[in-house]
Amino acid sequence: MARLHLRERIRDRDQAIYGILLLAALLFPMVSLFVSGGSTAYIAQAAHAGTWVLLAIGLNVVVGFAGLLDLGYAAFFAIGAYTYALFASAQLGSSPLHHNIHLPFWIMLFIGMFVAAGFGVLLGFPTLRLRGDYLAIVTLGFGEIVPQLSYNLPQWTGGINAIGGIDQPWLPAWITGPWAGADNVAIIQNGSCRNPLDQTHFLPCFSFSFDPVAFYVLIVILIFIAVILVNNLYRSRLGRAWMAIREDEVAAAAMGINTVTTKLLAFAIGASFSGFAGAYYGAIFSLVSPDDFFFIVSITVLVMVVLGGMGNITGVIVGALVIYFVLNTLLPSLASTAESLANTLGFTGLNTQQGDWPGLYAEVQRMQFLIFGLILVLIMLLRPQGLFPSRVREQELKHAAVQEEASAVEEGARA
C-alpha cells in the first residue's frame, strides 16, 4: 500500500516537470518576442539549445539506462551532421563524385539516424564484449578519429573549410497559413526550396530559410517525439533488460538476457538520436565544420547527462538546458555584469587597465573556464546523484541498503 503511494509520487514529480517544460516550450516564443520587442534572438538560442537536449536524451539511453560509458558521442553527432551536409548541399559536386545531391531534410533525418546507428553497431559490435571502461576508451578513440578524418579528407568533407550552403528544410505551402504569424515569422518563400515538384506548381512549398521560429517549432516537436520514444523504451522489456545489465551484468545474463545484443541496441539507439540531432544541426546552421565535434562536445553532453541525473529523462533535459544556459548565456555575460557591479559599488578603479591588471572585464572573461570547472565540481560534490536523480533508482538503492543493514544486524544478533 505504502509502496503504491510512493510510486504515484514518483510519477507525479516527473509529470509535473514534463508539464512545466511543455508549458514553457509553448509560452517561450511569445514571451521572448514580447520581452525583446519582436527580436527572435532568444528563440534562435532556444532552437540551438534544443540540439543539446536531443543529444543529452540520446546519451542518457547509453549512459543512464544501460550504464555504458560513451566518451565519443560527438562522433555520431558528426556522422549525422555530415550525412545531411553531404546529401543536401553542393559539396558532392566538387568531390570525386562530381554530382550534387539534394535530398529533402525530412528523409535525411531518418537517413542520418540510420547511418549513425549503423556506425554505432559497427563500433559497438567488436567492443561491447569488453567491460564498461574499455568501451569508454574505445569510444574516446573513435570520437577523436572522426573529426580528424573530416579534416584529412578535404576532397569529400571540405576539410577545414567546412561544408556550407546546406539546404534548409522545406514544407508544403498548405502547412503555413494565417497562423504562421505576422511579418517577423514570414517564412513563405516560394521557389527557394529545392522541391522538384515546386517548379510545376504541383506542390508549392516554403523553405525555413533560417527562420528561428520554424526551427524552434521543429526542435520542440522532435524533442517531444524523442521523449515519448525514450519513455516507452524505458518501460519496455528492453528498458528493463538495460537496467538489469546496468546493475549486474552477470546476473542479467543468467536471467536469459542476451547481454551483447541488448547493449548493442542501447548503443545503436543512443547513436541514432545523435544522428538525428546532427541532421538538425546541419540544417539550422547550414554549416558543418570538423571543429564542432571534438572531444569537448562529447564531454559537455556527458556533463549534461550526469549533472541532470543519469537515467532520468526529465533530469537530463533540465541538465542540458542548465548547462547550455551556463555556457552560452551566464558565463559570457559575467564579465559585463562584474564591470557594472563594480561601477555601482564605486570600485571604478577596478575597471581600468593598470600595469599587469587587465581590468575587471578582461579578467573575468579570462576566468570563464575556471568558473565553469568550479561549478561542475561544486554541483557534483553537493549532489553526486545529479540535480534530478531517477527516484525509482534512488529508492531501489536505499531500499537495498536498508535491507543489507537489517540482515547484518540480524546476523550480528544471532552471533
Add this chain to the structure above:
Amino acid sequence: MSIADYGFYIICGAAIVLLATEAVVHPTAFLQVTIFGLADGAMYALVALGYTMVYGIIELINFAHGDVFTMGAYIGAAILGFFAIDESNFSAVNLIALLLVFPVVMLIMAGINITIERVAYRPLRNAPRLAPLITAIGMSFVLEGIMFVWHGPASVHFPDILPHGAAFQATIGGVFFTFKDVFVVVTAVILVALLAIFINRTKLGKAMRATAQDRDAAQLMGIDINRTIAATFFIGALLAGAGGLIWGLYFNNVFYQTGFRTGLIAFTSAVFGGIGNIPGAAIGGLLIGLIAAYSDSYIGSKWTEVVIFGILIGVLVFRPTGLLGMRVPEK
C-alpha cells in the same frame, strides 16, 4: 581466433615489415626518426604512469592529470624566472637552477594533486561511478582556467637552460642528436626506475599494489586506504611535474591546453601497455612515441592522431588487456 583477429595481426605484421624494410634501406633516416620518437615517448611514459596508477587503484580516468603535467611546466618556468639563468650558454647558475627546479616543482605538483584528490575525489568515493569522472573534468577545467588567467591564451616561453649549441650535439653515423635528447631519455629512465623500486620494494608500494588488487581486503589487512590513494596521487604528480619540466626544457614553450592532447595520448599509452600495469605504461609510452614519430615521417603528421587512436581501438578490441596487462577483462 577469428578472421578479424588474423586481419589485425596481418596488418600489424605488415606495418612492422614495412618499417623494417625502411630501416634497412635508409638506416640513418630511420634512426633519426627513432631518436625523436624515443624523446617524445619518454615524456608520454612519465604522464602515462600517473594515469595508470590512478586507474589501477580507484578506476578513475583522471582527466586532470594532463593539466597537472602542463602546470608543472608553467610553475617551472616561473621558478626559473627567479634565477639569473643564461639562455645562450650553460653556466653554473643554470646547473644549480636545474638541480633545484626539479624537486621543487615535483613537490608543488604533488601537493596540488593531493589537494585535488582530497577536495574533488575523496568525498565521492562511494558516489555513483561517473560522479568523480565529472569532477575530474571539472578540475581539469579549473587547472586550465588558472593557467589561462595566469598567462593568457598565447604559448609561454620556457627558458632554454640545458647545454646546447655546437659543443653539445653530435652526429654519429649520420644520425644527428643533441644533449637534450639524451637528457630527456636518461631522466625519464631514472625516474621510472626509482618508481619501480619504490613500488616493488617499499611497504607503501606494497600497500598500493594490495589496494589496487582488492580494496576491501587491503583495508581488512590494516592498510589505510585513504593514505594509500593519496600517496598514489602524490607519486603520479611527482612524475607528471617532472614530465612537464622535461617537456618545457625540450620544446621551450608550453601552452595552457598542451596537457589536454598530451594527456589523451598518454592515456592511450597507458591503455596500450595494459591499464593498471606500471611497466606497461612506461613501455606503452615509449612505443606510442615511436609510432607517432614513424607515422609523422612515413605517413604524414596529419594522420598521426588517426593512427594512434586507431591502434588504441585495435588493441582494445583484439587484445583488451593491453600489451603487458595481466588483469582479466571482466570484473
